[in-house]
Amino acid sequence: METRPDDRIAAELAALRRVAALVAGGAPPEEVFAAVAAEAGLLLGADLTTVARYDPGGVVMILGAWSSAGGAKLDSGGTRTSLGGRNLSALVFRTGRAVRIDDYGQATGVAADLGRELGFRMGVGVPITVDGRLWGVMSVGSMTEAPLPADTETRLAGFTELAGTAIANAQARVELRGYAEEQAALRRVATLVARGAPPEQVFATVTAEIGRVFAVDYAGMSRYDAGGTVTTVGRWDRTGTPWPIVAGGRFALGGRNVTTLVFQAGQPARIDDYAGSSGVISDAARSKGYRSAVGAPILVDGRLWGVITVGSAGEEALPADTEVRLAAFTELAGTAIANAEAQAALAASRARIVTAADAARRRIERDLHDGAQQRLVTLALRLREAQASAPPEAGELVRRLDQVAAGLEAALEELREIARGIHPAVLAEGGLRPALAALARRCPVRVELGVQLAARLPAPVEIAAYYVVSEALTNTAKHASATAAEVDVAAGQGELRVRVRDDGRGGADFGHGSGLLGLKDRVEALGGRISLHSPTGAGTTLDVHIPLDGSAARS
Numbered sequence: 001m002e003t004r005p006d007d008r009i010a011a012e013l014a015a016l017r018r019v020a021a022l023v024a025g026g027a028p029p030e031e032v033f034a035a036v037a038a039e040a041g042l043l044l045g046a047d048l049t050t051v052a053r054y055d056p057g058g059v060v061m062i063l064g065a066w067s068s069a070g071g072a073k074l075d076s077g078g079t080r081t082s083l084g085g086r087n088l089s090a091l092v093f094r095t096g097r098a099v100r101i102d103d104y105g106q107a108t109g110v111a112a113d114l115g116r117e118l119g120f121r122m123g124v125g126v127p128i129t130v131d132g133r134l135w136g137v138m139s140v141g142s143m144t145e146a147p148l149p150a151d152t153e154t155r156l157a158g159f160t161e162l163a164g165t166a167i168a169n170a171q172a173r174v175e176l177r178g179y180a181e182e183q184a185a186l187r188r189v190a191t192l193v194a195r196g197a198p199p200e201q202v203f204a205t206v207t208a209e210i211g212r213v214f215a216v217d218y219a220g221m222s223r224y225d226a227g228g229t230v231t232t233v234g235r236w237d238r239t240g241t242p243w244p245i246v247a248g249g250r251f252a253l254g255g256r257n258v259t260t261l262v263f264q265a266g267q268p269a270r271i272d273d274y275a276g277s278s279g280v281i282s283d284a285a286r287s288k289g290y291r292s293a294v295g296a297p298i299l300v301d302g303r304l305w306g307v308i309t310v311g312s313a314g315e316e317a318l319p320a321d322t323e324v325r326l327a328a329f330t331e332l333a334g335t336a337i338a339n340a341e342a343q344a345a346l347a348a349s350r351a352r353i354v355t356a357a358d359a360a361r362r363r364i365e366r367d368l369h370d371g372a373q374q375r376l377v378t379l380a381l382r383l384r385e386a387q388a389s390a391p392p393e394a395g396e397l398v399r400r401l402d403q404v405a406a407g408l409e410a411a412l413e414e415l416r417e418i419a420r421g422i423h424p425a426v427l428a429e430g431g432l433r434p435a436l437a438a439l440a441r442r443c444p445v446r447v448e449l450g451v452q453l454a455a456r457l458p459a460p461v462e463i464a465a466y467y468v469v470s471e472a473l474t475n476t477a478k479h480a481s482a483t484a485a486e487v488d489v490a491a492g493q494g495e496l497r498v499r500v501r502d503d504g505r506g507g508a509d510f511g512h513g514s515g516l517l518g519l520k521d522r523v524e525a526l527g528g529r530i531s532l533h534s535p536t537g538a539g540t541t542l543d544v545h546i547p548l549d550g551s552a553a554r555s
């Protein structure tokens with residue numbers, strides 16, 4: 001169709017206006033690229049158009065495509081091909097000028113294959129220049145043997161030159177979006193770390209976020225062990241297929257691979273071609289088709305703890321800024337690990353303090369039992385003997401001896417009571433049921449006791465439960481002005497639950513004494529939880545959960 005130059009210019013300007021309006025309206029970059037491709041195709045009456053960007057490492061990213069027949073679909077984020085061979089993108093890249101290929105059947109290279117797949121029979125490509133730099137290539141093609149008009153190069157170049165600003169703006173938005181995605185990923189990880197999430201969860205999240213944000217094929221996290229091995233602690237794979245080195249698996253360091261290089265240098269490392277690498281890790285990487293990888297060290301309190309690696313199956317090397325961008329993630333991972341280690345150390349030290357205090361109390365109880373108590377028992381017996389052997393005429397003396405003996409027995413009972421409070425011997429002998437029954441019996445407030453236990457529990461758990469009930473009932477008697485209390489103890493689903501409730505005045509608080517705080521220490525040292533519900537005037541409920549495996553206390 002012949003058009004007059006004026007009409008052409010008007011059409012060109014209208015096309016540009018539509019693209020500019022899209023950009024100004026904040027349309028997503030892929031929409032802008034698609035529009036640029038479509039407008040160019042319509043303007044030139046072509047069958048096919050593509051907009052592609054030259055990326056580092058010989059990559060050509062096709063960002064927009066249009067076909068007069070419709071259906072020129074691209075992957076989101078672009079379709080990746082590479083330079084090399086004789087095809088439009090390679091020739092434009094090499095010459096920096098408009099090029100024409102009349103017989104696409106003879107074109108070579110990956111891009112040519114892709115072009116033929118899209119339907120190119122012949123084509124013209126012109127450079128896209130942004131800020132004076134070769135940014136990409138705009139191509140138009142014909143799906144038939146009919147040659148493209150002779151002025152195609154000039155007209156395409158003219159349109160492309162004017163569309164350059166729109167392309168540059170859309171590109172800026174791509175970069176901005178990438179940056180925003182990375183910031184959002186870092187924020188998600190940082191939130192987890194700040195919340196004190198378990199390290200395993202942080203590891204899984206870090207690797208998955210890195211995998212997505214860096215658009216790699218693999219992301220992994222490993223811990224260096226003593227003795228030249230390394231353990232995988234987190235792993236993400238684009239395809240979701242199992243990685244030969246399973247998470248939690250341990251394997252030997254050595255050979256030429258980024259995991260070993262980071263270990264040796266304590267610094268980021270990269271391998272751009274896994275073909276020449278060696279070691280167990282490299283074998284696994286090659287078996288997955290990975291060609292390049294970057295690793296960055298995870299430092300915890302200044303010491304080398306592990307490594308985060310990313311791998312790509314692409315032909316090109318990973319971008320040059322990968323190491324720097326990884327650092328923000330390794331730092332967060334390091335903080336999470338340091339936090340978890342501090343947490344574990346704290347729990348262990350609390351457990352040690354509680355254990356040491358328990359041992360001291362047991363010793364004091366034994367000393368009282370074997371020492372003062374025994375001597376008082378013996379004295380009381382002797383006194384009763386003396387009393388029995390006194391002559392009948394010594395009536396006043398017998399009466400006074402009787403008083404002393406009774407006083408001695410009362411003192412002995414008091415001492416027993418104190419010893420029981422210091423360390424409940426009945427607990428070790430009979431377990432929680434009789435020990436709690438004794439506590440309930442001695443409490444001045446009426447106590448309803450429910451115990452659901454099938455067997456004896458680990459000693460630290462029994463002792464903790466005993467002290468919880470003992471302190472809670474003592475508090476009820478001392479502070480609550482309650483008429484009744486309820487104690488429920490039950491084991492199940494790997495934990496012991498203890499609940500003590502009274503109907504008193506409420507207002508209990510961890511901050512006001514040492515009793516409740518001591519319970520908190522004891523329970524949390526065992527990896528348990530304790531919570532207090534005590535609104536003024538509405539009674540007090542103390543809830544405690546203690547894991548039965550006692551794992552926290554062992555560390």
Ligand SMILES: Nc1ncnc2c1ncn2[C@@H]1O[C@H](COP(=O)(O)OP(=O)(O)OP(=O)(O)O)[C@@H](O)[C@H]1O
Pocket residue numbers: 475476478479480502504505506507508509510511512513514515516517540
């Ligand atoms: N069951 C309860 N009813 C009402 N107030 C309570 C109850 N339990 C605790 N409190 C309040 O909470 C405070 C803290 O209790 P906590 O057991 O820690 O300390 P304490 O009993 O005062 O002293 P300690 O236990 O060290 O001998 C108490 O001082 C009391 O004011």
Ligand SMILES: [Mg+2]
Pocket residue numbers: 471474475513514515516
């Ligand atoms: Mg108390």
